[in-house]
Amino acid sequence: MGVTVTVEPDRIPFGRTGLPGSLLDIALAYGVEIDHACGGVCACCTCHVIVKEGFGSLRPATDQEEDMLDNAPGLTTRSRLACQAVPDGTSNLVVEVPAWNRNLAKESDSHAEVTGTGPGARFRLGWTDSESIGRLLLASRPQVHPLSVGFTDLHAWVCALPGFGDPPDASNEARLEAIQMAWLKAYAAQQQHA
Numbered sequence: 713m714g715v716t717v718t719v720e721p722d723r724i725p726f727g728r729t730g731l732p733g734s735l736l737d738i739a740l741a742y743g744v745e746i747d748h749a750c751g752g753v754c755a756c757c758t759c760h761v762i763v764k765e766g767f768g769s770l771r772p773a774t775d776q777e778e779d780m781l782d783n784a785p786g787l788t789t790r791s792r793l794a795c796q797a798v799p800d801g802t803s804n805l806v807v808e809v810p811a812w813n814r815n816l817a818k819e820s821d822s823h824a825e826v827t828g829t830g831p832g833a834r835f836r837l838g839w840t841d842s843e844s845i846g847r848l849l850l851a852s853r854p855q856v857h858p859l860s861v862g863f864t865d866l867h868a869w870v871c872a873l874p875g876f877g878d879p880p881d882a883s884n885e886a887r888l889e890a891i892q893m894a895w896l897k898a899y900a901a902q903q904q905h906a
């Protein structure tokens with residue numbers, strides 16, 4: 713069933729999930745459920761949508777978004793991550809939420825993970841997903857400087873992230889360092905745009 717909404721630009725951002733004015737921000741504000749396992753910080757692919765019309769009016773995807781989209785099931789040339797796709801308002805949009813996403817959104821009441829490599833597959837973070845973990849750490853602790861955190865705390869914080877599924881003892885110094893560096897990179901990028 714289709715839902716039509718007329719966006720009121722003055723109300724942007726509607727919420728705190730996804731980029732302000734993104735398709736996810738708009739959808740959630742108007743009661744359209746789109747899954748968003750990472751909370752809208754470009755660290756998963758669960759908010760994958762297909763933009764049927766108006767694709768050109770979206771702000772171009774970043775390399776980060778492209779990387780995450782590569783894991784999305786049913787990828788098309790008109791695929792975007794709803795939390796990162798921000799329309800410029802010059803055109804009407806028709807956006808399709810893939811059926812598996814709708815189903816998962818309905819069945820899941822938490823933001824625990826979802827999807828990854830195929831319809832219905834689960835998205836799970838592990839110790840080698842440094843980029844995604846770095847972005848999640850930044851989103852959950854925006855005031856913390858990554859280099860101020862020791863490996864003991866870092867280990868505990870990573871294990872506590874929603875969707876993290878690797879055994880705690882499968883980490884090592886090199887993996888923690890890679891996560892810390894990815895977090896630092898995301899943190900520096902955020903500071904630059906602040």
Ligand code: FES
Pocket residue numbers: 747748749750751752753754755756757758759780793794795796
């Ligand atoms: Fe959009 Fe995770 S919710 S990338």
